[in-house]
Amino acid sequence: MIIKRVLNNNTVISTNSQGVDVLLMGKGVAFGKKKGEVLDIALVEKTFLLKDKGTQNKFTELLLNVPLEHVLVAEKIINFGKIKLGKNLNEIIYVNLTDHIHSAILRYQEGIVLKNPLRWDIARFYSDEYAVGEKAIDIVKKDLGVTFEIDEAAFIALHFVNAQLEQKDNLAYEIAEITKGIEEVIKTYYRTEFDEASLDYYRFITHVKFFAQRLLKGEHYDDEDDELLTILKNKYPSEYACARKIGEYVQANYQYELQSTELLYLTAHIRRITKNL
Structure with missing residues (x-):
């Protein structure tokens, strides 16, 4: 392979058979080498080919100073x-x-x-x-x-x-903070702890994490379900009241207003994790 650019003694950029730039790494792989010279492929330990050009450029820049x-x-x-x-x-x-x-x-x-x-x-x-x-x-x-x-x-x-989120923003820390805050609202309201190994708790936390993503992006559910929410409100008044407490929490801390569909889902999940209290 022909060297296109030498980053340091251990890293070069070359081009594969499809004409795509690849990062080639190995101890001393570029020692004494210059652009246009042939690379000793036997010295290559790792090959990096990132599909996104912007990410490839960032990774290339990073490798200039990282051992x-x-x-x-x-x-x-x-x-x-x-x-x-x-x-x-x-x-x-x-x-x-x-x-x-x-x-x-x-x-x-x-x-x-x-x-x-x-x-x-x-x-x-x-x-x-x-x-x-x-x-x-x-x-x-x-x-x-x-x-x-x-x-x-x-x-x-x-x-x-x-790295699993749809967006490229680093939201995991904020999502964890929101999730913790909502869980604390429920714990305080019911004065209880939860069985964190239970399936219901897992479902609840999963729902809250996805809710936190929507909150941080300022998104809401498109549909509103006032009729079903009214049914749950009458059937589970305590759980609904707790969901409203969560609404007050996110409004005060994130200026995000819960709509009826989100209140509906939260009420249902709160019912699941508190039904045995």
Whole structure:
């Protein structure tokens, strides 16, 4: 393969048989090489081909200053996450996670350890992604000899949550905060805790996370269901009153007004998780 651009001693840009730019990485793969020269393919350890041109450009810029070892560790974590989650991930995770791993290692070398105030909530609301974060800590320690604190698992988990969202904005942290706030409204109203292992609780949290996404985007359901809401209001007055409390919470904190369909769904979910109290 012909070298199109040398980024550093370990990374070059070349072009594949389809004329698409690819990133080729390997220890010393570009040492002493220049644009237009032939690359020794035997030295290539990893090949990166990102479909989105903007993401490819960001990743290329990132690789100018990130050690090969950090890039390979980030890729190993991403590959584990793909298998663990079984979901498609936005390519931007290659940029965001690689940058996070590299920056976190530099922080730790300077003795700067950040705490994540939402760690327990992230672990509860995004348990699979948090498990990926825990595995990432093991990989970093084994491959790079750096011991991350457990808070780092939550930070890493959010990158995998964001990579699954339709939008490219990093909303996972805000979604976790909204989810926690709504759950606290219900706990306070009923003066209770919930069985977090139950299917009803899982359904409730899933619904609230999707609701939080709509809230942050300022979206509402297109249809209104006042008639069915009136039926539920009369049948489950306590659950409806709690849903209205949630409405007051999101209005006060996010200037978002709950409409009848959302009140309907919340009332139904609150009934499910509180029916045995």
